[in-house]
Amino acid sequence: MRYAFLLDMGKCIGCRGCAMACKNFYNLEPEMVWRQVYPLAEAIYPHSGRAFLSLSCNHCEHPVCVTACPTASYTQRADGIVVHNMETCIGCQNCVRSCPYGAPRYSATLGKVQKCGMCWERLDAGLLPSCVLGCVTGALTIINLDDYVAPGIVQYPAGYPVMKKISPSTRFILPKEPVMYGVKP
Amino acid sequence: MKLNGLSRRGFLKGLAATGAAASLPALFAPVPARGAPFNPAAYQVFQNACPRNCYDTCAMRSYVQDGILKFVEGSPQSTFTKGSVCVKGYEYPRRVYSPDRIKYPMLQDGRGSGNWRRISWDEAMDRISDKILDIKKRDGSLLGLGLTKYSGNFGITNYSVEGMMSSLGYTTRFVGTPCWPAGIDAQNYDMGDMWCNDPEDIVKARYIILFGANPAWCSMHSVKFLYEAQRRGARLVVIDPLFTQTAAKADVYWRPKPATDGALALGMCRHLLDRDLVNEDFVRNYSHGYDEFENYLKNNVTVEWASEVTGIPADQIRQVTEEFAASTPATVWIGYGLQRHTNGGAMVRSIDAFVAMTGNIGLEGGGARYGQLQTWGFSYYGMVQKPPQGSVGFRGTGGPKGEFDFQLEGSSEYGDRSVNINKTAQEILDTKDPEIKMLWVACKNPFAQDFDRNKMEKAFKKLEMVVTVDQFFNETVQNSDIVLPVTTLFEEWTVNVSYWHYWLALNEQAIKPMHEAKSDIEIACALSKAMNAKEKGSCTFPEEADVKEWTIKEFNKGIYDYFGIESWEKLREGPVKAKLKSTAAWPDRKFKTPSGKYEFKSELCEKNGFNALPVYVAPIEPTAPFRLYTTHIQFGLHSQFVNLDWMRPFYSEPFVFIHPVAAKEKGIADGDRVRVFNEIGEVELKAKISDNVARDMLVMYEAWFPYLKYNVQNVVTDLRSDMGEMKTGAPGAAILDQFVDIRKVG
Amino acid sequence: MSFEFPLVFFTVLTQLACGMAIFLCWRMWINPDSDDLPKRRAWLWTGGVAAVGLIASLCHLGQPFQAYMALINLGASSLSWEVLAFSCFTALAFLVYFVYSRALALLAAIIGAVGLFTQGLTYAPPSMPAINNVFPMVVFWLSAIALGASSLTLIRSAEYNLAGRLAMCALIAVLLIAPSIWLSGSTTMRETGLLWLKSGGFWCGAVLILLAFVATWFDKGGKILRFASLFCGVFLTRMIFFSGTVHTASNMGLPFN
Incomplete structure (x- = not known):
């Protein structure tokens, strides 16, 4: 069993419902965001602000944060979820520097780093992660990488850094575009 | 990562092998992460419903611990809500406990001065009642007291506010609706009522056309049904002058010239x-x-x-x-x-006619x-x-006081005086x-949602007293004399339904009202x-009321x-x-028109000053x-939600969107400060x-940013749409x- | 743009201290009986500089009083090793001052070298493509040698040693060549290169190092000025290293090729 987020960018409407559902469940500080929704640049999707990458933590196969953290505050569960231990964190932010995907976030008020833990507390209780439950269109789901097979799934969509050694677990379905009429360029 | 043939891991392993690591005391051993699974049983769970003006009216659940609202969820039992609210709904815990929330009644010494001071409920009611009695004495009636209320809170028990006004006497009511009246009238002319299918049945459609609708931002929960229809092979066509978020999900996108959908x-x-x-x-x-319609088509x-x-x-x-x-x-x-156009109602009639001609009404x-x-x-x-007893009011024929006026007019010689909410x-x-x-x-928030802000400022100067019931110091409150703090949905009992889906949701009181907030009913009692x-x-309004009992009384x-x-x-x-x-709506095709049939030709429509046929x-x-669209954005519902600090990481400032060709002509670069202007502001x-907007269009999304001076109503006039008066009391x-020009600043 | 001053001070000062230790140790071993041997007080300075650097690094932490916990993940984290190495180095440097043995000095120098090595690993994360390579390692080592050699001239008036001159020259070369190479790399690398080359601080720093390098041929006075020029040059270029190196997370949604 290896949990991973699956983001269907064809269904994602960039509403930030996933991000806000997370803030809601964990009562995050106003400026703190564990899940970011990045609009795709026009060079990638030709309509500005109409396709998105919703990313929290990629719970990578070889997580950089686990090796970077001097206090061993990151552990990877058998199901792939990378969990951050707030108690032992000393806020050195080496993980923030090292994670290519910007998953760990530093809180100046707490003096510690925080990050998405795939709602492991909810998964262990048989519930979906907050962001997955919060996704209004069903674009964001979780899959078991060990047995999930579907056509058109990619690991590295455009707009997302390729890090083969780290191997992020998140998977994507790419967005589509409509045929347009009446548009003067 | 390798250095001189030695990988970092290899190097570290080597060091470990020297026993350097092993010799460290246990104090420095890694601490494994431990934690208990989430336990829903540790919370009190309440049923709630989002009372905002939104198609989706989400059934919600609130999780409370020790009398504190911890978080919210969408109700899993509703197949429409399906467990998730939206980016706005998830802000609710922050809304309840927002540091900006108005805590107690306040008085502004000098309207617009910002010199607010706290007063007691008793003093607030004292001042208000003195003023009301003063007006009654001077005018001999209460027609000098006006109520403006609309969709800030659609909880059914909030219609007590209208009741409060009635219980004082005959007053002036701002009637009508800025939202959807032209279309309501149009559908009434065509079919005798506005009645849509269950939105969840859209999955059965084989072909879907969205005409000027943007569910991706305005009815997010409907979008999954559109996707399911597409998955089953349906084709989705989106018709909109703007390339909206919904347009990006369509199979085909049409960009017609604005307000030509009728053609x-x-x-x-x-x-x-x-x-x-x-x-x-x-x-x-x-x-x-x-x-007759076929003839019109053949000739025109x-x-x-x-x-x-x-x-x-x-x-x-x-x-x-x-x-x-x-x-x-x-x-x-x-x-x-x-239908927010001068020809809006006519356009809706033409579109209805197309659907009718294909025989899809009632399926x-x-x-x-x-x-x-x-x-x-x-x-x-x-x-x-x-x-x-003895109240004096307005003499004359009254119309409906809005689309939610389900009560029949009483048989009194007097009535309330109606004025047009769209020309407040x-x-x-x-x-x-x-x-x-x-x-x-x-x-309601007139300064945010009514038109021609500069005119509104002038109008407010005429008023002797303005009392606003609200939760935040928005622009209307800033232009009021007294503000009364009102409860959020978690702090009161009510019941909610939607104008789109067919679910009914109870709203239980989950927590005690914050600070001195009261519900609209309790305010009326006071x-x-x-x-x-x-x-x-x-x-005549009761002086005491159990809001829960009143909620129960709504059921019949x-x-x-x-x-x-x-x-x-x-x-x-x-x-x-x-x-x-x-x-389906109209499954037996027994329409509520005078003829009992779908009326391509509506004599009633003609009687009301329009064409009997759905002509161009x-x-x-x-x-x-430039044509200016001041449409909605998904981060806010009118002047609500964008003001909360949880939204700031996602939406912290407004923009005006301009086409690259137009921008070049005006010498405007991305991120430049500009002025959008017309004759009113x-x-x-x-x-x-x-290029999501056409070359001759600009878009500014309406919202309230508490720390920015931004209000689209500065440039939106109170131009009327064609229809709306029949069913809602005033044209739309x-x-x-709206038309503007744009210029770079500095 | 966060300048990350704690990390700038930490890396520059520890590199200076390591450089000092290496050269002091070298002098103790190569020519122990020479009468212009640096005094043992130099080790006090070495320890002091390293200590200040360590204290500066504490300012970077969210929980400075729990800094000792940074020693936990020696199994995997190069940062843990860095903390261990520089803590030991600082202690050793002070110890050499009190005990003044050649063996201890050698140990201090070796531990310092280990520290430099771990620094080269720690500050080259995969999230910063421009520096996810030997660049940090090379820059840190060259800085240590250059600073160490230059600091020696403050203690006694001798001509500059070759190692110091070479290190300074190489440092300028590396600092100028790398950003140019980045300009033909991936998006993030290109952005990094542009930021560096557009930075006034970067050019000032490079010029200061160059001046210090040229000044090594001029013996007369101003040795403090020469050292200060080199130190400020390294400091300024270190500032751009930490603040102007673009992180892939800031380019999400943009093309990465």
Whole structure:
């Protein structure tokens, strides 16, 4: 069993419902965001602000944060979820520097780093992660990488850094575009 | 990562092998992460419902611990809400506990001065009741007291505010709706009522056209049904002058010239004729006046003409028409933006006609969807109050006081005076005999949502007292004398339904009201007490009320039968869906028109000053180089939600969107500070370049940013739309027929 | 743009201290009986500089009083090793001052070298493509040698040693060549290169190092000025290293090729 987020960018409407559902469940500080929704640049999707990458933590196969953290505050569960231990964190932010995907976030008020833990507390209780439950269109789901097979799934969509050694677990379905009429360029 | 043939891991392993690591004391050993799974049983869970003006009206659950709201969820039992609210709904915990929330009644020494001071509820009621009695003494009536209320809170028990006004006497009411009146009238002319299919049945559609609707931002929960329809093979066509978020999900996107959708629909009707694709069964057996309409089409409409007017290629119009006609069921969703034009009602009639001609009205998965009020059959217990003995009011024929006015007019010689909510500022300025001296504002933010802000400022200066009931210091509150803090949905009992889906949700009180907040009912009780202490019998509203009991009183046999429940208590387990015999509206095609049929030709429409047939009405001519759309954004619901600090990481400042070619002509670069202006005012903000808008259009999304000076109403006039007066008491607002110019600043 | 001053001070000062230790140790071993041998007080300075650097690094932490916990993940984290190495180094440097043995000095120098090595690993994360390579390692080592050699001239007036001159020259070369190479790399690398080359601080720093390098041929006075020029040059270029190196997370949604 290896949990991973699956983001269907064809269904994602960039509403930030996933991000806000997370803030809601964990009562995050106003400026703190564990899940970011990045609009795709026009060079990638030709309509500005109409396709998105919703990313929290990629719970990578070889997580950089686990090796970077001097206090061993990151552990990877058998199901792939990378969990951050707030108690032992000393806020050195080496993980923030090292994670290519910007998953760990530093809180100046707490003096510690925080990050998405795939709602492991909810998964262990048989519930979906907050962001997955919060996704209004069903674009964001979780899959078991060990047995999930579907056509058109990619690991590295455009707009997302390729890090083969780290191997992020998140998977994507790419967005589509409509045929347009009446548009003067 | 390798250095000189030695990998980092290899190096570290080597060091470890020297025993360096092993010799460290246990103090420095890694601590494994431990934690217990989430335990829902540790919380009290309440049923709630989002009372905002939104298609989706989410059934919600709130999780409370030690009397504190911890987080919210969408109700899993509702197949419409399906466990998730939206980006706005998830802000609710922050809204309840926002540091900006108004805590107690406050008085502004000098309106607009910012010199607010705390007063007690008693003092607030004292001042208000003194003023009301003063007006009554001077005018001999309470027509000088006005109420403006709309959709800030659609909880059914909030109609007690109207009841409060009635219980004082005959007052002036701002009637009508800025939202959807032209379309309501149009659908009433065509079918006798506004009644849409169950939105969940859109999955059955084989062809879907969205005309000026943007569910990706305005009805997010509907989007999954659109996706499911597409998954099952349906084709989705989005027609919108803007390339909206919904347009990006369509199979086909049409960008017509704004306000020409009527011509598009008529062109499509003509093509049905040309290709013999008209549904004979429907037009022959269930419609009235079809022959006249067919004649009109033959003599006035061609596909080429439609293409010329709208900018959509003729062969595309033909293709989509043929595909629509060949798919059964096929459906059209008419958005509210579509009818916010001077020809809005006429356009809706033309679109309805197209759906009717293809025989899709009355089919599950079909229909011309707009909205419904089928689920709103409550008792409106709080709304029905008798005016005090001897009250004097307005003499004359009154119309409905808005689309939610389900009460029949009483048989008194007097009534309330109605003025047009869509011309609030003008009405305050013009109304005489008596003038409007005092304004009670509830569930509304006139400065944010009514038109021509500069005129509104002038109008407010005329008012002697403004009382606003609200939660935050928005612009209307800033221009008030007294603000009364009101409860959020978690702090009161009420019941909610939607004007789109068919679910009923109870709203239980989850936590104690914050600080000194009171619900609208409790405020009315307090006012009644203060009034009667000064002048016995001057207010018939009860002086005490149990809000939970009043909520229960809203339920009646009609509601129980419609939703198939025996008691409101069932709703404590979760929301309930109406027991629909069919998911279609008009399944038996027995329309509520005078003829009992679908009226291509509506004599009633003609009587009210329009054309009997759904003819083409041209859009108005532009009065400035750019047409301005001030549409909604998904981060806010009008002036709510964007103001909370949780939203700031996602949406912290507004932009005006301009096409690259237009920007180049104006010398505007991405991110430049610009001024958007017309004859009534201006807005200063940053520009963003995007070809999601047409070359001659600008878009500014309406929202309230508490720390920014931004209000789109500075440049939006109170131009009226064609229809709306029949069913809602006043014509609508042509919010999308606004014209501006733009200039770089500095 | 966060300048990350704690990390700038930490890396520059520890590199200076390591450089000092290496050269002091070298002098103790190569020519122990020479009469211009640096005094043992130099080790006090070495320890002091390293200590200040360590204290500066504490300012970077969210929980400075729990800094000792940074020693936990020696199994995987190069940062843990860095903390261990520099803590030991600082202690050793002070110890050499008190005990003044050649063996201890050698140990201090070796531990310092280990520290430099771990620094080269720690500050080259995969999230910063421009520096996810030997660049940090090379820059840190060259800085240590250059600073160490230059600091020696403050203690006694001798001509500059070759190692110091070479290190300074190489440092300027590396600092100028790398950003130019980045300009033809991936998007993030290109952005990094542009930021560096557009930075006034970067050019000032490079010029200061160059001046210090040229000044090594001029013996007369101003040795403090020469050292200060080199130190400020390294400091300024270190500032751009930490603030102007683009992180892939800031380019999400943009093309990465």
